[in-house]
Amino acid sequence: MVTLIGPSGCGKSTLLRLLADIVQPSGGQVEIFGTSPGDVRRRREIGFCFQDATLLPWRSVIDNVRLPLDVGRGRDQAAGGAHTPEALLDLVGLADWADARPAALSGGMRQRVAIARALMSEPRLLLMDEPFGALDEITRDKLNDELLRIWRETGITIVFVTHSLNEAVYLAEEIVVMAANPGRIVERIDLRPIRKDGALERDSPRFAELTGQLRYLLSKAA
Amino acid sequence: MSPLKKTSWLLPVLGGLSILLAWHLIILLFDVQEFVAPSPLAAVTTLFEKAPVLAKNFWPTAIESVAGFILGNSLAILLAVVFVHSKVLEAAYFPSAVFFNTIPILALAPILVLIFGLGMLPKIVIAAVICFFPTLVNIIRGLESVSAAELELMHVLNASRSEIFWRLRVPRSLPFLFAALRIASTTCVVGAIVGEWIGANSGLGALIIQATFNYQSSLLYATLFVSSGLALLFFAIIVFVERRVLDWR
Helix, strand or coil, rough: CCCEEEECCCHHHHHHHHHHCCCCCCCCCEEEEEHHHHHHHHHHEEECCCCCCCCCCCCCCCHHHHHHCCCCCCHHHHHHHCCCCHHHHCCCHHHCCCCCCHHHHHHHHHHHHHHHHHHHHHCEEEEECCCCCCHHHHHHHHHHHHHHHHHHHHEEEEEEECCCCHHHHHHHEEEEECCCEEEEEEEEEEEEHCCCCCCCCCCHHHHHHHHHHHHHHHHHHH | HHHHHHCCHHHHHHHHCCCCCCCCHHHHHHCCCCCCCCHHHHHHHHHHHHHHHHHHHHHHHHHHCCCCCCCCHHHHHHHHHHHHHHHHHHHHHHHHHHHHHHCCHHHHHHHHHHHHHCCCCHHHHHHHHHHHHHHHHHHHHCCCCHHHHHHHHHHHHHCHHHHHHHHHHHHHHHHHHHHHHHHHHHHHHHHHHHHHHHCCCCCCHHHHHHHCCCCCCCHHHHHHHHHHHHHCCCCCCCCHHHHHHHCCC
């Protein structure tokens, strides 16, 4: 679980889009799982969550989760898939909302549906572009806890772009700090030694120390 | 439900009746001759008295309108799909479509009658022409109204071009389609009637011309009621279908 943090314009979203084969590098090359992003995308091993949940409003919640089965190689997968749409909806705690339309859902609930949809194609790599950026802080904390739970249950790799210091520290095994003009990585902070299994308590001194360190790095980067 | 909403039909009906009453009073007050302008009562009476004549002329117009509606909108949708898939063709032919649209339908109608003769066909073509342009413009906008994020989502899912078209662009274009069909549902009747003016033996347009030349003003007004009723009926059908199809809006 890697979080990417940095000032606007430092290229966090561009980096995610390079990984997802949405944009092409102007120089150099990207390697994921020993191959190119294009191969990984065509094997549908990438899931993507956008800042705006990007649910299709004419589809019910369950049909939005099912979308990956309806396009691409989805039809082959539908037969032998490990998860059903229902199970994924249950995983994000929205089993009771299967037949609702996205318009009836709150912002936080829509993002949960988007996460369930991203997991539907059974990705090895989940890319998240400020998915909780538009949510209030209480909802965001709750979804962060849920995301950590989902991450542990599924064991997939997640790259998470955020503007929030708290979110960057709370979620990460590793924090990557970026700077703008030119966009570059200025610091990588490995949290694995201090996390072990448990999450960092949000009100622990260690947590405050880490967000303080991040704030200092970002002020230098800007 | 609020009391106002429960009786939402009441105000429009009262408004309409008040206009009819004013019309009636003006006819009485200024002693207007019936061949100049009939009272609403005379028009409504004629509506029932001449029901067989009106019905006989109703059907050709209704058939021409529906056929023109289907033809014009189908061609517009087809061309919009072509334009969305080929920017070259759009750049080459869209300006011509705009130019074509600037020709007044009254100037175009005689040309089409010369080409297609005096039967139903020229009326259908005129009704189709009048439906065509608003639908073309709306469908192009609708098919292109997908967001960057939606396209990126489909790309990440490795969706094919046709899957993006059917699962994303088409549903996105439906609200625009119905906005266009609402317009077309009333203008196709106008197109059919204009076509009948130029030359026809039957149809509401022919009846309008006949009634005007014969100073049968109450028949003229009754015909207007019928043609409005026809357009309103089409409009209501479109709204009904739209509510079924766009239940997510």
